[in-house]
Amino acid sequence: MAPDLWSLYALMLRSRLLEEGIAALWRDGLISGEMHLGTGEEAIVAGVVSQLRAGDAMALDHRGTAPLLMRGVDPVLIVRELLGLPDGLCAGRGGHMHLYSRQHLAASSGIVGAAGPAACGFALAAQHLNPGAIAVAFFGEGAMNAGMLLEALNLAAVWKLPVLFVCKDDDWSITTRSQSVTGGDLHERARGLGVPPINVDGRDVGDVWKAAQAAIARARAGQGPTWLHARCVHLEGHLLGFQLLRTLRQPLRELPKMSLRLTRSLLQPGGGGLGERLAGLLQVMAALAATMRDPRGDAANDPVRRARASLQAEPDRLRELEEQIGQELADVLARSLARAPAKAPADGPGEVLA
Amino acid sequence: MRSLSFSQAIDDALAQAMAADPRIVVLGEDIPLLRRELLVRFGPQRVRATPISESAFVGAAVAAAMGGLRPVVEVYMADFLGVCLDALLNHAAKVETFSGAQWTAPVVLRVACGGGYGDAGQHEQALWGWLAHIPGLTVVAPSTPADAGGLLLAALQQDGPVIYLEHKLLSESWLDFLGSGGRRTVTFDVPAAGAKGTVPSTWRPVPIGRAATVRKGGDVTLVSVGVGVHRALEAAEVLAAEGVRAGVLDLRTVSPLDRAAVCDAVAQTGRLLVVDEDYEGFGLSGELAAVVLEAGVSFQYARVCTRTTIPYARHLEEQVLPSSDRICAAARQLCS
Numbered sequence: 001m002a003p004d005l006w007s008l009y010a011l012m013l014r015s016r017l018l019e020e021g022i023a024a025l026w027r028d029g030l031i032s033g034e035m036h037l038g039t040g041e042e043a044i045v046a047g048v049v050s051q052l053r054a055g056d057a058m059a060l061d062h063r064g065t066a067p068l069l070m071r072g073v074d075p076v077l078i079v080r081e082l083l084g085l086p087d088g089l090c091a092g093r094g095g096h097m098h099l100y101s102r103q104h105l106a107a108s109s110g111i112v113g114a115a116g117p118a119a120c121g122f123a124l125a126a127q128h129l130n131p132g133a134i135a136v137a138f139f140g141e142g143a144m145n146a147g148m149l150l151e152a153l154n155l156a157a158v159w160k161l162p163v164l165f166v167c168k169d170d171d172w173s174i175t176t177r178s179q180s181v182t183g184g185d186l187h188e189r190a191r192g193l194g195v196p197p198i199n200v201d202g203r204d205v206g207d208v209w210k211a212a213q214a215a216i217a218r219a220r221a222g223q224g225p226t227w228l229h230a231r232c233v234h235l236e237g238h239l240l241g242f243q244l245l246r247t248l249r250q251p252l253r254e255l256p257k258m259s260l261r262l263t264r265s266l267l268q269p270g271g272g273g274l275g276e277r278l279a280g281l282l283q284v285m286a287a288l289a290a291t292m293r294d295p296r297g298d299a300a301n302d303p304v305r306r307a308r309a310s311l312q313a314e315p316d317r318l319r320e321l322e323e324q325i326g327q328e329l330a331d332v333l334a335r336s337l338a339r340a341p342a343k344a345p346a347d348g349p350g351e352v353l354a
Numbered sequence: 355m356r357s358l359s360f361s362q363a364i365d366d367a368l369a370q371a372m373a374a375d376p377r378i379v380v381l382g383e384d385i386p387l388l389r390r391e392l393l394v395r396f397g398p399q400r401v402r403a404t405p406i407s408e409s410a411f412v413g414a415a416v417a418a419a420m421g422g423l424r425p426v427v428e429v430y431m432a433d434f435l436g437v438c439l440d441a442l443l444n445h446a447a448k449v450e451t452f453s454g455a456q457w458t459a460p461v462v463l464r465v466a467c468g469g470g471y472g473d474a475g476q477h478e479q480a481l482w483g484w485l486a487h488i489p490g491l492t493v494v495a496p497s498t499p500a501d502a503g504g505l506l507l508a509a510l511q512q513d514g515p516v517i518y519l520e521h522k523l524l525s526e527s528w529l530d531f532l533g534s535g536g537r538r539t540v541t542f543d544v545p546a547a548g549a550k551g552t553v554p555s556t557w558r559p560v561p562i563g564r565a566a567t568v569r570k571g572g573d574v575t576l577v578s579v580g581v582g583v584h585r586a587l588e589a590a591e592v593l594a595a596e597g598v599r600a601g602v603l604d605l606r607t608v609s610p611l612d613r614a615a616v617c618d619a620v621a622q623t624g625r626l627l628v629v630d631e632d633y634e635g636f637g638l639s640g641e642l643a644a645v646v647l648e649a650g651v652s653f654q655y656a657r658v659c660t661r662t663t664i665p666y667a668r669h670l671e672e673q674v675l676p677s678s679d680r681i682c683a684a685a686r687q688l689c690s
Binding site for chain 2: 026027028029032033034035081084085090092093094095096097098109110111112113142143145146147148173174175176180181182239240241242243244246258261262264265266268270271272273275276277279280281283284287
């Protein structure tokens with residue numbers, strides 16, 4: 001079976017437009033705290049989630065919006081949750097790092113690596129109660145250094161649990177290059193724990209879909225877990241307002257604040273010798289330089305644009321689809337911003353949005 | 355004297371200690387960026403990044419301390435201590451007793467904690483009472499830049515494990531990273547006297563286990579720690595206008611508790627009102643009541659604490675975290 005690129009593109013575009021709307025609401029101050037978007041990883045999420053069926057579970061990380069939307073959760077409920085409204089997906093009490101949908105067997109966590117054990121648990125329940133159903137764990141490559149995830153891989157292997165472990169690898173553990181804090185090879189690591197690895201281009205939705213199809217079939221047939229490794233680029237960095245990207249995008253505003261204190265500290269008497277100080281300075285410069293070599297400008301790293309390029313042979317159909325989805329998402333955002341219901345407290349955000 | 359922000363004060367005191375003692379090393383997730391000023395002065399051997407592997411690097415720091423280093427381990431948020439609790443609960447806290455007092459683990463955990471910026475209860479917990487419950491752990495939670503630097507120095511001189519809690523609402527760098535992300539469209543109720551203040555030009559340790567009377571008042575004693583101290587001071591101001599004289603005691607150290615200071619203050623007013631951002635049940639607020647009862651002091655008691663999981667929505671979060679309104683209401687009832 002071949003992937004239906006049109007429906008996959010539709011899922012990805014919906015997700016991208018929704019998250020661009022969310023970013024605007026965040027910038028306007030209507031969403032609080034850390035807001036992690038999934039922009040850049042849509043191909044990975046779409047390639048996997050489009051193949052789930054009723055009874056399958058998802059253990060999500062701190063980027064839960066895209067998987068929930070693609071799984072069929074009402075996007076208005078998601079946005080109203082992020083706005084902290086009482087009729088949001090979790091009554092305004094969970095927020096974007098803690099999104100839950102019992103109906104869709106989907107649970108998020110802001111604790112790095114926690115999706116591993118959770119997926120094992122959902123899969124164990126499925127083994128007993130709903131054979132043929134599977135569980136998916138979404139996490140980043142940074143989580144592959146968290147003990148609980150490595151323990152979960154082993155557990156899934158020895159119990160032949162129907163789990164698809166999906167590693168979304170952008171090589172950044174928040175502000176640290178993952179390569180600099182990761183020993184060995186992740187494929188060997190998964191294989192060493194008894195979970196067969198597959199490598200895909202996480203920017204190519206067709207590639208992800210095909211690999212996920214085989215892994216999901218294996219899990220449904222009782223043959224155990226698979227570890228799917230998909231590389232991607234997070235278009236907004238770790239979170240909205242990410243300090244490294246701010247420095248890149250507004251160097252005149254951010255760099256002077258940073259460099260004055262750095263210089264003062266570098267020249268302060270007491271502390272390391274010249275060699276140590278220079279080595280420290282080089283590390284700071286390397287982190288900034290890595291951000292400067294910004295992969296976000298390259299269209300090849302944007303999975304939505306890549307998927308679109310493959311559909312351009314039918315421009316009329318493409319235009320029609322995009323107009324329809326654009327309208328749909330405009331409606332979603334308008335409904336999300338509608339006045340809060342009467343049960344919202346008088347001083348709650350409902351008034352702010354009126 | 356000079357003026358520093360809360361986190362700058364901690365970094366400044368840490369730099370002073372590092373210059374004096376080459377055994378002090380700093381490690382944690384994203385440390386090269388978060389502590390870049392220490393990195394360029396002390397070099398990558400002493401200021402190093404870790405993988406996202408709390409149970410490994412916190413556990414390693416405990417044994418590194420036993421091996422002679424003085425590690426300052428940073429954990430992004432107190433909530434994440436859940437991932438590496440074993441290193442604290444079963445190891446750092448046990449070494450001294452189990453070794454027959456021949457060995458200790460002088461490690462300092464610098465941990466951001468607390469709420470008030472809309473990140474919800476998996477990233478905003480205070481947890482100092484929960485940690486202080488474990489014998490063998492010292493727990494400090496400063497509320498001003500001057501105490502922040504002084505307590506860090508004291509923590510580094512302590513012969514055993516210290517959990518040093520840095521409240522995010524007082525730290526402009528944490529609030530910028532996690533709360534505003536450079537936005538000017540969001541506001542936080544930041545206590546000005548806690549976020550910035552005068553500090554000594556050369557740091558001296560602020561003794562661990564010693565509370566500070568930050569406001570005198572004969573009608574009721576408000577006892578708190580961290581941001582709660584500032585909420586209590588705000589409330590005391592409002593209450594003063596109503597004729598109620600409220601004194602405020604800043605514990606500064608949660609464990610060991612300054613029992614004498616608490617008992618003396620409550621003996622004078624006959625009323626104890628605890629303001630605690632940590633959970634109400636089975637925690638610091640109940641412990642304070644027990645300590646005063648054990649001292650044979652007769653008093654009336656109330657508490658304003660966090661009772662439930664901290665919800666995400668800002669207006670719900672405000673209702674759950676201790677506020678000066680709730681403190682005033684409790685104080686009025688207590689004094690009526």
